Amino acid sequence: MPYSPSEIEARWQKAWDDAALFKAKRTADKPKYYVLEMFPYPSGRIHIGHVRNYTMGDVIARYKMATGHNVLHPMGFDAFGMPAENAAMAIGGHPKTWTYDNIDTMVEQMKPLGFAIDWSRMFATCDPEYYGQQQSLFLDFLEAGLVYRKNAVVNWDPVDMTVLANEQVIDGKGWRSGADVERRELTQWFFKISDYSEELLEALETLDNWPAKVRLMQENWIGKSRGIEIPFERADGGDPIICYSTRPDTMRGASFIAISPEHPLSHALAAENAELADFIAESRKMDTTEAAMEKAEKKGLDTGIRVKHPVYPDQELPVWVGNFVLMDYGTGAVFGCPAHDQRDLDFAQKYGLEVRNAFHMPGDETEVGTEALVPAKTEKVVYIDHFAGVAEVTSQDGIDATIDWFEANDLGKGIVKYRLRDWGLSRQRYWGCPIPVVHCDDCGVVPEKKENLPVRLPDDVSFDIPGNPLDRHPTWRNTPCPACGKPAKRETDTMDTFVDSSWYFARFTAPQADTPTVKEDVEYWMNVDQYIGGIEHAILHLLYSRFFARAMHITGHMPKTAIEPFDALFTQGMVTHAIYVTRDENDRPVYHFPEDVEIHESGARLGATGEEVEVVPSAKMSKSKKNVVDPVSIIQQYGADTARWFVLSDSPPERDVEWTASGAEAASKHLARVWNLCDRIAAMPDGEGAGDADLQKAMHKTIHDVTLGIDSFGFNAAIAKLYGFTATLSKSKASKAVQREAIMTLAQLMAPFTPHLSEDIWHHQKGEGLCAAATWPTADESLLVDDTVTLPIQINGKRRAEIDVPADLDKAEVEKIALANEAVEKALNGGQPKKVIVVPGRIVNVVV
């Protein structure tokens, strides 16, 4: 019988289903294991990248199941967000219909892949049962002081009438409307994540099983810096201007003060200074994207105000408003030291301000010209009559001494700042979780009563005009004030979708509960033992989730032990595919589907015209580049096991893997080979064979290697070992009993990757029960060591010969045999070796 994946895969999926094998239940008699892949956004269809991601989680889930763990492996959908509204605007229809239709499609596409998922726990974040509990959490956070309202400057699209994220502003224009984006001050809700900066930073050190890269990215994002706040007295007697600096050691070179256009002093002065008012308005219009800021001109306006230099009171410094000074970092005011900061230097040269060194490099007393002198903090510099008396020290020591001196003289206060800012969660959108508060003329902002949750989204909304449909809904806003009962208005902002994904992992532990979590369940299942997802979530999603776990702990929804919710994190690579390009008459690229291209030895050509095609390997899949591989057609062509096997076989899981037709073909052929091997063994006659012991040895080595590979996310290496063992087994002349044992072990070792094929082999060999429920084989340590080993002999570090010796032979004996070797004798030429190194079981090195 030929290998027929479509038939066996459906059959075994049903068998697992009937046995309720993947349904997770609390139990005390096994250790629990929670494996989770970042849940998908229901964009429409699953992508081959999803297949790889979930296969990794599935390998872990099935392996842990086989090694005696009680496994939780759930799946859900991150279902709120802009694309659903955009679709409604573009093609009509309703975001809700669009979203749920997509979810249905994607579940239907995922099920044939045979993942060991507990589908009974599935939910979408747009289910009222989910977002109602999220509103309940919000109210608890509000009561605990973890959420607050404040005015904030946001990117406002005046045409679409909504707030835009920074990445939605392109060249200063709204990405959809093309309108000039304004900086507008709005009252918004914020999570107090910045209160947890230090804790979130420190706890990173405990996350041993996270990639160092992710921890570092979070560390940089939190951005701790030690500096000082220095008040500058105003010559006119007004309130002092407080500047923040991390380089107070450059105070000698201070030649101006720059304050942010949003600084209160700027606003105050603007009232009587039209020029300044214009300057502020212009600054607000400025594009805030990185690229634009790089190019943007540093502009300033002298306010006419003068301050006293705190160290040299006879010096007066001008106060400028600078468009480059950020209001939301530090104090919104800085002192400029042109000699030691390139930006300050550019500014000073533009406006004719003084440039004066605070230090020189040792042995080089040249004054700064067009390039600022900015040494590393560990570099030694020579301070020029420094007020704290330091001379030649590292600039870090200079900074520390300066801060101490300022504090001792009561001229400033050492302070720690974080770059991390509070998390603004208000969105002027429809398709999100409504913020459950009510605005009452008499009572102000009043939380909705919990018994009125969920605050449901209305279905009767329209998307034919821009803006927030909730805002213009005729009746939805109207509600009695929860405090006084008088007519009041609901908040029409919804929550950032990152809120939805910040606690879904906890919800999976009790997805149907009528509280956000249930004590016994969340205590039993949390933490997530292994979390798997893309590096693109290294900062925001993971940081927000860490904050949420803490906030949920404070409000009694999460045990203390789960404030770091993800024990281990793995960031997987993408699936890429070559793109095939020709050029049109204007040299613009024209993309071609792989099936239209023929690969010849001389290069790639279009099948239809013979035109030469440029091949760009390993490109990210994209519909417009015509290099997307659809999992559904792959499953139809080759079966799920082949897809699963191939996406993990060729590259380490953290790296990208290129999908190639030949690779998929080869994977499929290999699985067929294993299947045929199973048939052949089943048909063998009983009786004696040759090399039973050798096959058993190879089998135990494979058990050992594959187990190690899966444990360490070395899936590609584990698969290579499985290839090797298949070759060994197919050449073996061992007895039927031993070959049967070998093929069944092979099936088990392959089962995390190719569960259907393994199950079928198990069945053919009359294995007990289901392969998916069988206990993982263990390697017999005694069979892992060989009786004899081949030792390479090096002469001066170069391999020159080999000897076969008993594995347990002692060093002296090995040395004796090595020295008697022909090649060694030749090299020694009758003399004595200078040194002989014997690494037992590894190598012999003779130094002559």
Added chain:
RNA sequence: GCGGGCGUGAUGGAAUGGUAGACAUAUCGGACUUAAAAUCCGAAGGGCGUAUGCCCGUGUGGGUUCGAGUCCCACCGCCCGCACCA
């Protein structure tokens, strides 16, 4: 600018400081076949050589070591993250 990572055959990639290139793709040869496909067996880093073999070889240059793809230093190239952060 700051921070991090990576550079190994034609290709994807293996390799606790110990025989570099496992495994796979592509390629070539052979068996089977009238033939092809499928299947099976085999070759294969580069150079010289009939061959035993010898020389070279993990981006470049140095260093540590009996021994370096692996550790250290410098450089080159590519990739990623952050960034008017004072």
